[in-house]
Every structure is written in C-alpha cells, then in structure tokens.
Amino acid sequence: MHTMDMLGVGEVAARSGFAASALRYYESQGLIHAVRNSGGQRRFERNVLRRLAFIRAASNVGLSLDEIRVELAKLPDNRTPNKADWERISQHWRGRLDQQIAALERLRDGLTSCIGCGCLSLQRCAFSNPNDVGAGSDRAPGATLLPALLRRAPTKA
Amino acid sequence: MHTMDMLGVGEVAARSGFAASALRYYESQGLIHAVRNSGGQRRFERNVLRRLAFIRAASNVGLSLDEIRVELAKLPDNRTPNKADWERISQHWRGRLDQQIAALERLRDGLTSCIGCGCLSLQRCAFSNPNDVGAGSDRAPGATLLPALLRRAPTKA
DNA sequence: CCTTGACATGAAGTTGACTTCAACTTCAAC
DNA sequence: GTTGAAGTTGAAGTCAACTTCATGTCAAGG
Numbered sequence: 593m594h595t596m597d598m599l600g601v602g603e604v605a606a607r608s609g610f611a612a613s614a615l616r617y618y619e620s621q622g623l624i625h626a627v628r629n630s631g632g633q634r635r636f637e638r639n640v641l642r643r644l645a646f647i648r649a650a651s652n653v654g655l656s657l658d659e660i661r662v663e664l665a666k667l668p669d670n671r672t673p674n675k676a677d678w679e680r681i682s683q684h685w686r687g688r689l690d691q692q693i694a695a696l697e698r699l700r701d702g703l704t705s706c707i708g709c710g711c712l713s714l715q716r717c718a719f720s721n722p723n724d725v726g727a728g729s730d731r732a733p734g735a736t737l738l739p740a741l742l743r744r745a746p747t748k749a
Numbered sequence: 750m751h752t753m754d755m756l757g758v759g760e761v762a763a764r765s766g767f768a769a770s771a772l773r774y775y776e777s778q779g780l781i782h783a784v785r786n787s788g789g790q791r792r793f794e795r796n797v798l799r800r801l802a803f804i805r806a807a808s809n810v811g812l813s814l815d816e817i818r819v820e821l822a823k824l825p826d827n828r829t830p831n832k833a834d835w836e837r838i839s840q841h842w843r844g845r846l847d848q849q850i851a852a853l854e855r856l857r858d859g860l861t862s863c864i865g866c867g868c869l870s871l872q873r874c875a876f877s878n879p880n881d882v883g884a885g886s887d888r889a890p891g892a893t894l895l896p897a898l899l900r901r902a903p904t905k906a
Numbered sequence: 907c908c909t910t911g912a913c914a915t916g917a918a919g920t921t922g923a924c925t926t927c928a929a930c931t932t933c934a935a936c
Numbered sequence: 937g938t939t940g941a942a943g944t945t946g947a948a949g950t951c952a953a954c955t956t957c958a959t960g961t962c963a964a965g966g
Contacts, residue, residue, distance in 0.1 A: 600942080611925075614923080629932095631932050631943085632945095633932070633944075656923090658922095689856060693850055693857070696853070697850060773914090773915095788914090789914065789961080
C-alpha cells in the first residue's frame with residue numbers, strides 16, 4: 593500500500609484501452625477520479641482500471657454515461673465487488689439486453705410476415721407503419737417500434 | 750392519371766408521419782423527389798408515400814440514410830415493388846437484424862457466464878474486455894464486441 | 907383586398923460521447 | 937541544461953439526422 597503506485601494518464605490509457613482524451617472526459621463527467629501531482633498532472637489509483645472495465649462493460653450493454661454514473665454509485669466504494677454485487681447489477685443489465693433482443697425479434701418477425709404481401713403499404717403494413725399512423729386522430733411522432741438505440745447503423749466496424 | 754393529384758408538403762407530412770422538415774431534409778439528401786409549382790412550393794407525386802414507407806421501414810431495421818439511398822436505388826422505378834423485389838430486399842434486412850440479435854445474445858451470454866466470477870477483470874473477463882486489450886501487442890481502438898449501433902442507450906422512449 | 911396560415915430559405919442549434927486543436931508546461935533521460 | 941515525449945487547459949469540431957429560427961413569400965377564403 594505504497595502511495596507511489598499511482599498511474600499516469602498514458603499508462604491508464606494503454607492498460608484500459610480508452611484514449612487519454614476519453615479519460616479526461618470521464619473525469620470531467622465525474623465517472624472516474626484523479627488526484628494531481630506537484631506539476632498538476634493526473635495520478636490515478638490502480639482501482640480506476642476496474643472502474644473503467646465496468647464503464648466499458650456497461651457501455652457495451654447500451655447504458656449512457658449518465659446511467660453508468662448512477663450504476664457506479666451503487667458499487668461498493670472500498671472493496672472489490674463480490675458475487676452478490678455483480679449479480680444485482682447484472683440482473684439490471686440482463687433486463688436491458690432482453691428488451692433489446694425482444695425488440696429486434698419483433699421486428700424480424702414482422703419482416704417475415706411482410707414478405708408474403710410485398711405491400712409496404714403506409715396504411716396497412718405493420719412493418720412500415722408500426723404505430724398505425726393515420727389510423728387514429730393522434731399523430732405519432734415517428735417510428736417507435738424500436739427504441740432509438742436500435743435504429744442506427746454501424747458506422748464502420 | 751391527372752397531373753393535378755400532387756401533394757403539398759403538409760399533406761405528405763400528415764399522411765406519412767414524417768415532419769415537413771424531415772421531408773425537406775430527405776429531398777436535400779436525394780432520398781425523395783419533388784417538383785415545384787409556380788410559386789416555388791414543393792409538389793410530391795403520390796408514390797412518394799410508398800417511398801417514405803420504405804424509408805421508415807429501413808430505418809427501423811437500422812439502416813443509415815446513406816444506406817437507404819442505396820437500397821432505394823435498387824427499387825423498380827416505375828412499377829410497384831412486387832413480391833420478388835420485396836423478398837430480395839427483406840433478405841438483406843433480415844441478415845442485418847440477425848446480426849444485431851446475435852451480437853446482443855453473445856453479450857447476454859457473456860454476462861451470464863460472468864455472474865459466477867464477479868470478476869470484471871480488465872485482463873481476463875470477456876465481458877469487460879471483449880477484444881482482449883492488452884493481451885497482444887496491437888492496441889484495440891475500443892469496444893467492438895457490439896457494433897456502435899447497439900451501444901447507445903434509449904433516449905426516453 | 908386582406909388576412910391568415912402554409913410554405914420557402916439558409917444558417918444555426920440539438921444530442922452524446924468523445925476527439926482535435928493550439929498553446930503552453932512538466933517530466934525524464936542524457 | 938537541453939530536449940523531446942507526455943501532460944495540461946478550454947474551446948471548438950465531429951457525426952447523424954433532423955429541428956428550430958428568422959425572415960420573407962404564397963395561396964385561399966371571406
């Protein structure tokens with residue numbers, strides 16, 4: 593428990609896989625914490641790596657940084673998260689994933705049922721008009737069959 | 750087949766469920782076409798509604814507007830898309846959806862296998878380190894277990 | 907003819923999660 | 937002591953898909 597085993601931003605970047613700029617951003621957003629040395633440079637405790645692993649995992653699950661901040665607050669502060677901690681948290685994540693999967697499956701099945709008709713009718717086809725826009729008097733703001741999350745395309749990777 | 754049954758932007762907006770501003774944007778992006786009347790106002794052919802239904806459906810599948818432009822180019826220009834057209838296109842979409850579903854399931858299963866360990870280890874845990882960052886000599890640019898598409902959180906809905 | 911509402915335009919704003927930039931300062935090695 | 941790499945900052949830029957705004961034009965009913 594030396595006080596000297598703290599990491600500079602470059603080393604944390606290399607070990608966590610996050611860019612240094614991302615680390616700075618996370619610090620500014622209160623997701624991670626750093627102290628400063630005499631010259632004003634960031635020094636991270638070693639446990640920031642676990643915290644960053646958590647951030648990466650949560651972001652893979654589809655949580656926003658705001659949500660991740662909330663989740664991080666639920667983590668035990670001083671001890672390594674144990675099985676019970678992890679189970680409680682993963683329950684939450686699993687629910688999120690299950691929702692996402694279900695939404696995609698509904699969409700895929702709608703697609704299947706649409707193949708026969710070749711319709712793409714604005715009025716009748718559940719696939720192109722999941723909200724039945726135009727059927728009632730209340731206007732739908734846009735497609736909401738899928739959450740916004742699931743409606744974007746992969747950029748490159 | 751009168752020449753007068755063309756629609757103003759407001760009516761297209763009402764019937765398609767897209768905002769007028771979105772229609773203007775789609776026109777500027779070359780996704781839809783409009784002629785102008787004597788006063789410079791947009792007049793849409795009736796078939797723009799089918800095109801918009803297609804755009805909505807494709808965007809639900811997760812295609813970007815760029816991709817949708819490409820898909821639209823594959824549609825028959827003058828006739829209503831028939832079953833064969835639709836089958837060919839939906840094949841493409843289904844593949845996309847299947848990929849997305851598979852990615853989410855891998856993630857969920859990784860979560861399950863992680864529950865037992867309570868690890869979240871940067872080095873060993875496949876969930877927090879899907880790319881095995883730090884194991885090899887080549888740096889990974891970020892989490893890519895999921896496409897970027899699947900890593901964002903729903904905004905509200 | 908006049909008003910009111912729909913439509914026109916280009917520019918700028920929005921959101922989230924960062925990255926990039928410019929202009930320094932500090933650290934570590936030699 | 938010198939130098940080059942690594943670190944610092946706030947501000948601004950990026951991306952996608954739009955929306956909002958300010959300002960001006962047009963169309964239709966009475």
